[in-house]
Amino acid sequence: MRRKCLYLYLLNMLKIILLQETTSTNDVVKRNVSSMESGTMIVAYKQTAGRGQKGNSWEAEPGKNITFSLLIKKPNLNVKEQFYMSEAVSLAIVDALEKYATGFKIKWPNDIYYDDRKIGGILIEHSLDNDGIAHTIIGVGVNINQQVFTSGAPNPVSLTRITGEFYDMNALTEEFGALLERYCRFDGSRTQLEALHKRYLEKLYRYDGKPHPFVLPSGAQLNATIEAVAPDGILTLRHESDNSLHNYYFKEVGFVINKTKFL
Numbered sequence: 001m002r003r004k005c006l007y008l009y010l011l012n013m014l015k016i017i018l019l020q021e022t023t024s025t026n027d028v029v030k031r032n033v034s035s036m037e038s039g040t041m042i043v044a045y046k047q048t049a050g051r052g053q054k055g056n057s058w059e060a061e062p063g064k065n066i067t068f069s070l071l072i073k074k075p076n077l078n079v080k081e082q083f084y085m086s087e088a089v090s091l092a093i094v095d096a097l098e099k100y101a102t103g104f105k106i107k108w109p110n111d112i113y114y115d116d117r118k119i120g121g122i123l124i125e126h127s128l129d130n131d132g133i134a135h136t137i138i139g140v141g142v143n144i145n146q147q148v149f150t151s152g153a154p155n156p157v158s159l160t161r162i163t164g165e166f167y168d169m170n171a172l173t174e175e176f177g178a179l180l181e182r183y184c185r186f187d188g189s190r191t192q193l194e195a196l197h198k199r200y201l202e203k204l205y206r207y208d209g210k211p212h213p214f215v216l217p218s219g220a221q222l223n224a225t226i227e228a229v230a231p232d233g234i235l236t237l238r239h240e241s242d243n244s245l246h247n248y249y250f251k252e253v254g255f256v257i258n259k260t261k262f263l
Contacts, residue, residue: 015040023049025069026139038073064145070138076186083233086110087200092179105205117157211240213256
């Protein structure tokens with residue numbers, strides 16, 4: 001594995017380390033947690049084994065997309081509140097993107113969408129100890145300047161394909177990092193968490209009071225309305241067939257988008 005460090009610098013409370021090439025930025029952080037300070041951000045010019053949710057690979061043309069992982073130690077959230085971290089990260093990414101275009105949404109649990117197309121994904125990995133969450137590794141991939149996607153992913157889009165403009169990757173990475181550092185400062189108050197959750201719901205994909213198609217792992221499809229997302233990430237759907245409420249954990253239900261299954 002190549003992991004040549006291009007350079008290291010500080011941005012506010014963040015320590016940003018840029019790597020020329022690595023397998024996965026999350027893996028780099030995992031191997032070095034004990035020696036890394038909280039607020040260390042590993043940015044890769046090229047990832048050879050970038051990962052998304054459920055072990056899916058993440059396509060990113062070298063130098064044209066943002067791929068990084070951020071380490072946060074003792075995030076001041078209890079275990080039952082861990083999904084607030086996903087909400088905070090998702091909103092930080094949406095805020096960063098909306099400086100350049102509007103219409104971005106958060107697809108449960110933590111993909112970033114523009115219309116029905118995926119522009120970004122998040123992989124959050126928590127490590128627990130006797131006191132709760134010992135540390136959190138936040139992996140982020142966002143399509144920025146890539147114009148052609150070859151992996152066979154059904155619905156990718158990039159910022160340049162949305163706006164027709166090209167962007168300075170270093171400047172954008174700093175913007176993402178600054179917003180993440182701000183959003184992920186949890187003060188332990190219910191007021192902060194409730195305000196965060198309210199805004200997450202405002203940006204939630206298909207949270208519009210209307211029924212939409214979903215699919216179960218068995219392949220069965222249903223129409224349902226998104227009713228709620230709990231602090232632990234459980235999604236509550238109201239089935240259109242009988243008006244009943246059902247709770248779903250990650251991987252237990254997926255969205256149907258343009259007649260394509262996305263779990």
